[in-house]
Amino acid sequence: MASEDDSKRKCFTFIWQLENASYCWQKYPESIHSPSFTVDEIHETNWKLELYPFFDKNDAIGFFLRRLADNYAGSVQIDCELASLSSDGTVLHTFKRKKLEIGSAGITGGSVARKKVFPTISKHSLTIRCRIWESFVEMPKQVQCFARTRITVEKRSFMWSTENFSSLKSLEKRTCEIKSHDNSKKFMSLELFSTGGLICDETIRFKIIPNYQDMKMSTFQLSVVDASKNAVKCFQDEFWASDTYDSKDFTLFCTKSELMEKKSVYLPNDVLSLWCECVFAFGTVQEEIEKIDSDCIAVVKKKPDYRSFHKEDEFSVPKCILVDDLKSMLNNSDVSDINIRTKNQTYPAHTFILSARSPVFKAMFSNDMKEKINECVDIEDLNDDTVSRLLRYIYSAEVEELNWVSAANLYEAADKYEILSLKDLCSSYLMSNLCENNACEALVLADLHQDEDLKGFVQNFILKHVGVIINSEEWKQLEETNLKLVYETTCLKFKKHLK
Numbered sequence: 001m002a003s004e005d006d007s008k009r010k011c012f013t014f015i016w017q018l019e020n021a022s023y024c025w026q027k028y029p030e031s032i033h034s035p036s037f038t039v040d041e042i043h044e045t046n047w048k049l050e051l052y053p054f055f056d057k058n059d060a061i062g063f064f065l066r067r068l069a070d071n072y073a074g075s076v077q078i079d080c081e082l083a084s085l086s087s088d089g090t091v092l093h094t095f096k097r098k099k100l101e102i103g104s105a106g107i108t109g110g111s112v113a114r115k116k117v118f119p120t121i122s123k124h125s126l127t128i129r130c131r132i133w134e135s136f137v138e139m140p141k142q143v144q145c146f147a148r149t150r151i152t153v154e155k156r157s158f159m160w161s162t163e164n165f166s167s168l169k170s171l172e173k174r175t176c177e178i179k180s181h182d183n184s185k186k187f188m189s190l191e192l193f194s195t196g197g198l199i200c201d202e203t204i205r206f207k208i209i210p211n212y213q214d215m216k217m218s219t220f221q222l223s224v225v226d227a228s229k230n231a232v233k234c235f236q237d238e239f240w241a242s243d244t245y246d247s248k249d250f251t252l253f254c255t256k257s258e259l260m261e262k263k264s265v266y267l268p269n270d271v272l273s274l275w276c277e278c279v280f281a282f283g284t285v286q287e288e289i290e291k292i293d294s295d296c297i298a299v300v301k302k303k304p305d306y307r308s309f310h311k312e313d314e315f316s317v318p319k320c321i322l323v324d325d326l327k328s329m330l331n332n333s334d335v336s337d338i339n340i341r342t343k344n345q346t347y348p349a350h351t352f353i354l355s356a357r358s359p360v361f362k363a364m365f366s367n368d369m370k371e372k373i374n375e376c377v378d379i380e381d382l383n384d385d386t387v388s389r390l391l392r393y394i395y396s397a398e399v400e401e402l403n404w405v406s407a408a409n410l411y412e413a414a415d416k417y418e419i420l421s422l423k424d425l426c427s428s429y430l431m432s433n434l435c436e437n438n439a440c441e442a443l444v445l446a447d448l449h450q451d452e453d454l455k456g457f458v459q460n461f462i463l464k465h466v467g468v469i470i471n472s473e474e475w476k477q478l479e480e481t482n483l484k485l486v487y488e489t490t491c492l493k494f495k496k497h498l499k
Contacts, residue, residue: 010139012039014130016049020151021126023281024053025216027242035147035287036068039132041139043072049082049130055111063095064109065130067102075103077135082109084117085127092117099135115453143294149287154180154187154280157363159225162192162272166260170194170202178278185214187280188239190222194256204252204259212241216283224252225273226265231363275363329353330395338365339376340391345384347391349377357394358417386413393422402429404438408445415449427454434458436465440474447485459489 016034018024026032034049046068055062063082083094095110102108117126133139160176168174176190191207208220218239223231235250252259259266266272329335329350336348354361364377379387386409393399393410399422402410411426430442431454439462446455462469469475479486 009133010142012041012132012139013142013144014047014049014132015144015146016128016130017146017148018051018126018128018151019148020153020281021053023151023153023217023219023279024051025240025242025281025283026052027054027240028052028056031062031064032149032151032285033066034128034149035289037145037147037289038070039143041141041143042076042078042132042134043074044070045072045076046070047130047132049128050107050109051126051128052111059113060111061114061117062109062111063128064107065132066107067104069104073104075101075106077101079133079135080108081129081131083129083131084112085129091129115457141294143292145292146290147288148290149285151281152284152286154282155278156187156280157275157277159367160190160274160276162274164270165267165272166263166270168192168194168256170196176276178276186211187215188218188220188278190276192274201255201257204254204256205249206235206252207247207249208237208239209247210239212246214282215280216241218278218280221277223275224266225275227268228265229364229367231275231360277359277363326353327396327398330391337375340387341376341378342382342384342387343380345387347387349391353395358419360417382413382416383409386410390414390417390419390422393419397421399425402426404430404433407433408441411445412449415451427451430454431457434461436468436472437474439465439469440472440478443485443489444478444482447482459492462489463492 014034014037018032024032029052031050031052033051036046036048038044038046048066048068050062050064050066052062052064063084065080065082067076078100079096079098080100081094081096084092086092093112093116095108097108100106100108156178162168162174171193174192176192177186178188178190179186188211189209191209192204193207194202194204196202206222210218219237220239221233221236223233225231232253234253237248239248254262259272263270336350338349338351338354340347340349351361351365355365356362361377382390385406389400389406389410390413399410407426407429411423411430414420414423414426430445434442434457439458443455443458443462446452446458475486
């Protein structure tokens, strides 16, 4: 039976969705595991999936199938397949094993580079599919089991206003504490202070102090909000309880005197406004086996929806109809409450849809920014084609056919409005279509948007084709415009030789 086409063989399929996977805190050798499940057709054996988010010194993610204690004392011989799936059910990476003999506590699986899996996570969810066959015996029926694990997180976003900023003295601290919603626990402290002032300009500095007693990891982002209610991102990082440092420091993009010179922009009414966004993971999870389908006729006729495993009753609206209804609202001015305006066109839109799909739009419409007041968002730095594609994805999760230019432009737009699934999709396109002629452009793009995964991929490509690329006009132009990036990339070649 092992040589037969696996797609025609009856098997046990276990589909596990891990929600908020981006906030896994387990560092190797720690793992997070699925709910356990029983394969009745193979001697009622018990199993679980194990995920190692930081396998092999943080460069890889590990997927494993482990047999648990059960009433069957002997070993079983199985064929199995472990696969990570995208939000639309596409297989991203797979491990296949044939004729495995697994006893109690036996394990099988493997690891893959994190950038091949985690950049494609949609809305921080990861889906893993495990299929199990008996190696030499035809299983009596198809069985599908759906399970879900949710890493619980608490998200906070708020405006931190520092009043009487001009009176801030050197080393004087302004402090903000981030607490739980019920104010019973302090998650993080923020400190603002200035240094210098006698010989050089006073530098505005920040110190972030997490409270690891109550959390496993957190993400933090801080932006300066100007008088026009535009947010300028100035810091973004992660904090891990397993790391040795107890705080992080960073410097504002301009000095105190420079802020004072532009006080009409950054200090209206002598107030420095800072927009803070943070997510805290506390090491707690919720898990459940949602449903088990064991009717082989129903399984053949019904295509599983890997994108969502929420419970549905017989009266639920098919998702395709829901998507079509949302698409019909695009460019529908009858019920729109906001306009997206480029240099040449105006697109009617809906604040609740934009807010649901983009944290940037959500922040924009949740506060009394000029866009909310004027009921218009001016986007003059993006062309009409890019804005049209962006809105189409926001309303339908669909992307029109891309080329290199449109993918690069859409990548920048997705990053600007923090639509991570679209950014990942465009990044995947750029990686797949990378060539010697566009490598320099891709390197600059990745560096500009601080995309370490894309940047590392492009740098490796350049080093593999270094003989051609460094003699190209594009490389010579890069040497003139961004020598630091050229130096950083070429140094990697020597570092690899030294290893």
